[in-house]
Amino acid sequence: ATAPLKAQEAPASPTLMTLGPIDGESDQKSSVITLRYDTKPGFQKPVVEAHGSFLQIVLPNTLVLKPGVFQEANSPYIRKFAPFQLDEDTAAIRLFVTKEAENLAPAVSVDILENRVLIIVDHEKAEKAVGPSFNGVPVTGGPTPEQVVKQVAVRSDIPDPISLMSNAKKGDAITAGPAPAPASSPIVAAAVAAVQAQSAPTPVAQKVEAAPPINGADSAAFAKAAIKTEAQVAGAEAPTPRWADSIETKLIAVSVFCALMLGALIALKSWRRAATKALPPGADFSLKTLATHALGPKQKITVIQVGGEQILLGVSPEGINFLTSLRSQTEGPSMPRMPIDPSLYQKTLSPTPKRPALRESNEPLSRPSPLARSESRPTRDTESRGGGVEPGSSIRYGVGDEGIKNFKGRPSASSNQNDESLEDVTRLIRKKLKDLPKV
Known part of the structure; x- marks a missing residue:
């Protein structure tokens, strides 16, 4: 008979214990659900109660922080489990299974280890208690096999997965193909997947291994259809390549970037060359001071x-005056020369003067006396004063407080004073030239 939902009798605990995380794991021999407490539990080993579609284990003096949260049990016999708070100081954990839960209760045991409560399901005892009619429980949960049969129509054009699995174990390379299947093949296939995932030997696995294999003709047709089906699926569901994970793609991107940068550099150089040609050659508008005296x-x-x-500019408190242009005086304007026929100006040239004949006498040449030279100088000076400065004549300029003066032709007291004044002026000019800043 089904036991009523009530808390088990246990000695009162001075404090409430908090139930922590719960997890489940399974192997070939057993499935274990671990309950963790903040302290060591003070109650004795609880008893497993059967309530139709679930098993209940009452936990006295326990506080559940998040009641009603379902978790996967990862067991071929238990679908899911969840903790519940029955009253203020009593909790319970319920293991949800199929309708054979009453027969599965003897295979479940509870043990306390330090601050953990272990719920252990022995697979060997569970298989004996449930019997050969138990179809197993999917690991991920879901509806019962009866509900699947009612809602899903069995197709005859789908190959039998049980036969394919048997052939794969024998070494066949067939993976899929059209073959007639019995009416119960989808249900048995789901059971086989659950049993193989947990590696638990159940009667379902024995039924799967005992299924008859498909014949040779069906195997050949099945292989052809399998190749075609896999090619279609691969073409339809092929994932798009990730550009970021491909080395070739990265190299292509780097090459394209370098080509773009090279093209931009070439375009910039071409533009600068064209702009340079557009400007007038030798155009210079700089302004700088070369020397100051x-x-x-x-x-x-x-x-x-x-x-x-x-x-050359003259700077004074009254203002700035333009004196002269030095380059025009030194170089002069360059005028283009027109070609002239040599016969035109050769006629206008005066005949070449003849060199004086040398005296045949052996008389020595007489040098002019100093008095003659002194007498000839005033005449030359007088001619220079009247008719301007002849080419090759001496120039006497001096720098004084009043500026630059021309001392040419001025009367002097004596030749010694003239020589001294010339040396003074020369010394002054050299001193001023040394003080000029270098350009």
């Missing part, structure tokens, strides 16, 4: 270069 208090002359021209 002080003539007196707050008076100086400065040489400034503007582009390709050099100009």
